[in-house]
Amino acid sequence: MDENNLIKMELTVNGEAVSMIVKGGRRLLDFLRDDLHLTGTKEGCGEGECGSCTVHLDGQSVLACLTPMERAIGCSVLTIEGVGSPTNLHPVQAALLDEGGVQCGMCTPGMVMSALDLLERNPDPTIEEIIEGISGNLCRCTGYKKIIYGIQQAAQELQAASPAGTVKESVE
Ligand code: FES
Ligand code: FES
Numbered sequence: 551m552d553e554n555n556l557i558k559m560e561l562t563v564n565g566e567a568v569s570m571i572v573k574g575g576r577r578l579l580d581f582l583r584d585d586l587h588l589t590g591t592k593e594g595c596g597e598g599e600c601g602s603c604t605v606h607l608d609g610q611s612v613l614a615c616l617t618p619m620e621r622a623i624g625c626s627v628l629t630i631e632g633v634g635s636p637t638n639l640h641p642v643q644a645a646l647l648d649e650g651g652v653q654c655g656m657c658t659p660g661m662v663m664s665a666l667d668l669l670e671r672n673p674d675p676t677i678e679e680i681i682e683g684i685s686g687n688l689c690r691c692t693g694y695k696k697i698i699y700g701i702q703q704a705a706q707e708l709q710a711a712s713p714a715g716t717v718k719e720s721v722e
Contacts, residue, residue: 564632579614590630590659601687604660605629611667630659642704649700653691661687665701
């Protein structure tokens with residue numbers, strides 16, 4: 551780190567190699583949103599309480615508002631932009647829409663990232679396991695039932711498409 555606090559961020563984001571000199575000492579959330587313009591990752595509370603900033607760092611869910619950007623150097627980051635697109639939704643995204651589990655959308659990217667993490671570890675979760683899996687993600691709008699049913703529907707679809715039980719993240 552130099553006197554201007556510039557650092558070299560070399561990492562993989564959504565399957566693409568990234569190498570850029572940026573101001574250090576900030577949060578991974580700031581790097582993603584401000585430097586890479588990946589604004590799908592949302593800032594709700596900024597204090598680790600709401601889960602709206604959830605991304606995957608080397609395959610593990612992390613809260614980007616609590617993660618120093620330097621922690622991601624040399625790592626692979628997956629954000630909601632790498633999961634699906636409006637014309638090619640991931641089954642979890644499509645199921646949340648089908649079930650009415652999306653209203654204002656503020657919680658949705660983080661909810662999807664937590665659901666993906668859950669389904670990778672446990673492709674056939676019970677309702678209780680889904681509730682536990684998204685327990686760090688707050689939603690002010692939906693009452694959770696529709697989100698839970700959406701994740702259950704996606705799990706069933708992914709299981710049917712991949713009977714061996716592996717749920718792969720689709721990185722564009
Ligand atoms: S913005 Fe990160 S947990 Fe709320
Ligand atoms: S849809 Fe609005 S916070 Fe969840």
